[in-house]
Amino acid sequence: MTATSSHPDAPRRVLIIKPSALGDVVTALPVLRGLKRTFPETRVEWLLATSCAPLLADDPELDAVVPFDRHGLGAWWYRPDAHAALWRFWWRLRSGGYDWVIDLQGLLRSGLFARWTHARIRAGFADAREGAPMFYNRRVDVDATHTVERNIELARALGVDARPGDMRLHVAPAAAEAAAGLRQQHDLPDGGYLVCVPPTRWTTKVYPVRHWRRVIEALATELPVVVAGSPSQSDRELCDAVSAGQPRRVVDLGGRTSLPDLVALIAASAGVVASDSAAKFIAPAVDKQCATLMGPTRVDRTGPYLRGRAIAAETACSGCLKKRCRHITCMASISPREVIETVREQIVRPATCPS
Numbered sequence: 001m002t003a004t005s006s007h008p009d010a011p012r013r014v015l016i017i018k019p020s021a022l023g024d025v026v027t028a029l030p031v032l033r034g035l036k037r038t039f040p041e042t043r044v045e046w047l048l049a050t051s052c053a054p055l056l057a058d059d060p061e062l063d064a065v066v067p068f069d070r071h072g073l074g075a076w077w078y079r080p081d082a083h084a085a086l087w088r089f090w091w092r093l094r095s096g097g098y099d100w101v102i103d104l105q106g107l108l109r110s111g112l113f114a115r116w117t118h119a120r121i122r123a124g125f126a127d128a129r130e131g132a133p134m135f136y137n138r139r140v141d142v143d144a145t146h147t148v149e150r151n152i153e154l155a156r157a158l159g160v161d162a163r164p165g166d167m168r169l170h171v172a173p174a175a176a177e178a179a180a181g182l183r184q185q186h187d188l189p190d191g192g193y194l195v196c197v198p199p200t201r202w203t204t205k206v207y208p209v210r211h212w213r214r215v216i217e218a219l220a221t222e223l224p225v226v227v228a229g230s231p232s233q234s235d236r237e238l239c240d241a242v243s244a245g246q247p248r249r250v251v252d253l254g255g256r257t258s259l260p261d262l263v264a265l266i267a268a269s270a271g272v273v274a275s276d277s278a279a280k281f282i283a284p285a286v287d288k289q290c291a292t293l294m295g296p297t298r299v300d301r302t303g304p305y306l307r308g309r310a311i312a313a314e315t316a317c318s319g320c321l322k323k324r325c326r327h328i329t330c331m332a333s334i335s336p337r338e339v340i341e342t343v344r345e346q347i348v349r350p351a352t353c354p355s
Contacts, residue, residue, distance in 0.1 A: 009159070011099035011121070013043045017113055018104040019068045020049040021201065022259075023278035025056070026167065026285050027148045027305070028104050031155045034162030036061045045096070047113065054259045058172035066092060093117045102158070103132065104151055111135035123158055125150070148305045167306060169285040171267050172260050179257075179264035186251045188224055192351060194343070195266050199229035199238050199254070200275035204296045204325045207275050207334065212242040214336040215273065215343075220249040222348050223270060228262055228279075229254040271347035273339070280304050289350075291343050295330030296320050311342055 014035055018028040025048065035044050045064040046056060053065050073089060075082040093116040101119040103110045106128030114122045115135040123138035133139050142153040148167060155162035183190065196219075198212050216225050227243045227250065229235035239254025257265065266272055267286035272279050276294045280303075283290035290308035297303075298319040303310045312318065313330035320330075 010039045013098045014100040015098045016046045017110045023281045025052050026281040030152050030162040030166035033166035034155050034160040038161045059170045145300050171264050175260035175264040178261045193224040195226045195269045195272045197228050197274040197279040199235035200277040202323045205276045207293050209241045211336045215339050218340045220247050224249045227252045231255040270351035289347050
């Protein structure tokens, strides 16, 4: 039964702590959706890194974003302005009047933030790292392996009706309009182009440029291809490298879109091909397929969810979870031919078949 804020056990104000990374924020969406389903009158706020905040800034089910400037606040011990900003951040949490805090990050820092709130219920994973559970008064043991299902299981332990289908992203009207303008500018038909996202945060998850170039060149013969990535210099350089000299049907937008605009571009596409990055969760969260290239990470823990397919390396060291490696054999071993055929079967053919 759905509760309301008049229910004796219903919290009046809830804070979700999941500052980053971008993909992890998307996997936590079922907690937000479940809270609003279970307690529709409860005010829900989300502590988000400033880089991730635009993703949820216009979400109609989120009442407020509590911005967390990790790098700025990290200088508190030697910069007076950062020290003052940390005190303001502490006061924001302490005076928030939260009844519940749900820490989905599970690190020392996020556990400390939960404690600062003095909330009546401070919940988190019992197996959280860096001693974070010492700050919780509701430590939840979960059996699930996949990160989305772990979040759902924790929420359900609190009586929240969270569901797998709740991993949904809202496409802001302004972003949809901006994406429509980009599609018109580059002659990209609605539902008739691919989005390729080569960049990823770990160097060990990067698919070789030479492989990406073969994949994109082949796919561009069937559908226009948009190459996308964040505005960081490394991401733009990678997008430029895989796009250089490609056919006109390849549009390099790496670093040239805002985060909400990229979500809107993905939502209007036929589907996504991506390195192991946030794109693999953004795509299904806007009801699109994603072919994800995976090597050092584990499909059962962070693989595609709801929709999409993992193209996983089959080397002996696959799934090592290492961020540094001398050879990165796993990613290089994924055949461009396998990627091309998977995308054709999974995305291109359904998009080009007459309805």
